[in-house]
């Protein structure tokens with residue numbers, strides 16, 4: 227079993243109960259007996275790997291073949307660190323077992339698969355999202371660990387400021403297209419569902435046409451009785467007849483999705499997501515997909531993008547007084563008297579400082595998102611009509627003083643949620 231130092235007595239070692247796997251979220255029955263050989267080869271090891279990651283409060287873990295064996299990487303608040311090595315046989319067995327307990331096909335090793343399972347660890351409920359994909363040396367396993375009591379589902383929980391959330395609420399109830407955009411893995415899907423949760427579902431009729439991925443959505447109907455082979459355009463017409471006001475549709479990745487979505491933008495609020503580098507380039511992509519700049523200019527209401535930052539540890543963050551001209555240079559209000567940072571090392575290196583128990587002296591604990599909303603104002607609309615040149619759009623965004631990621635990140639610095647150093651880290655070119 228795994229051992230960890232006890233809280234009160236450093237000499238005493240306490241056994242950690244391994245994580246318990248409690249069934250796939252797709253509702254499938256997992257027949258462990260039918261896979262006895264695989265279970266024997268990999269279940270204990272798989273639980274060890276997941277338990278180790280969870281006891282370090284990792285948000286995800288990766289297992290991949292490397293050379294003669296396999297590597298485990300764990301991510302704590304998005305920062306990767308080594309989670310140890312596995313033998314080749316263990317790497318394979320752990321990957322196949324995780325597919326099995328997530329209700330996926332453990333024998334399929336070529337096609338990418340995604341699913342999830344419920345789990346419990348140290349008395350808390352978790353959702354483990356499991357995905358696999360083929361890599362040159364075999365197969366890569368990703369497990370995203372979500373503490374279901376620590377919800378990051380609404381825009382407020384994600385860290386969005388109240389004025390921005392209110393503005394989006396106004397935009398969301400008018401017909402038009404609103405997209406969450408960003409590079410893959412940047413939190414776009416979470417933002418998309420956050421936008422949906424920002425709609426008052428008592429007042430408006432809301433439908434979703436995608437799998438909510440284990441999220442609880444109140445007052446939202448899923449389009450269950452969709453006839454096989456019905457086109458997206460026909461589905462939107464049918465939901466319109468069911469008096470839908472707001473519909474969440476599949477990701478906008480092709481003209482086949484973009485065209486019908488923008489075709490219905492006059493009567494419905496359509497929420498979706500699209501992979502894109504940033505808001506300005508997303509506009510250009512949309513014009514290309516839809517094939518008509520005028521249709522995009524009229525139908526698009528807003529683009530929302532997000533970037534994750536680490537939160538300063540509430541137990542050990544250290545206040546300091548910034549100089550007024552420094553605040554001015556950053557564009558922060560002079561009324562900000564105190565900023566926070568990771569505690570600096572003691573001036574006298576011989577001085578002993580108690581390590582922080584909450585964050586293990588990392589200085590950060592948990593994550594928060596900063597947001598950018600590109601609202602399609604008359605000025606932006608005019609530029610989209612001309613084809614949506616990204617450079618011209620960026621200039622206009624600046625001129626209109628719209629909220630950019632940088633600006634919103636500085637808000638979180640001013641509020642003491644994160645540090646300037648962390649903000650600089652995430653904007654550093656990779």
Ligand SMILES: [Zn+2]
Nearest residue numbers: 539542582585
């Ligand atoms: Zn701390």
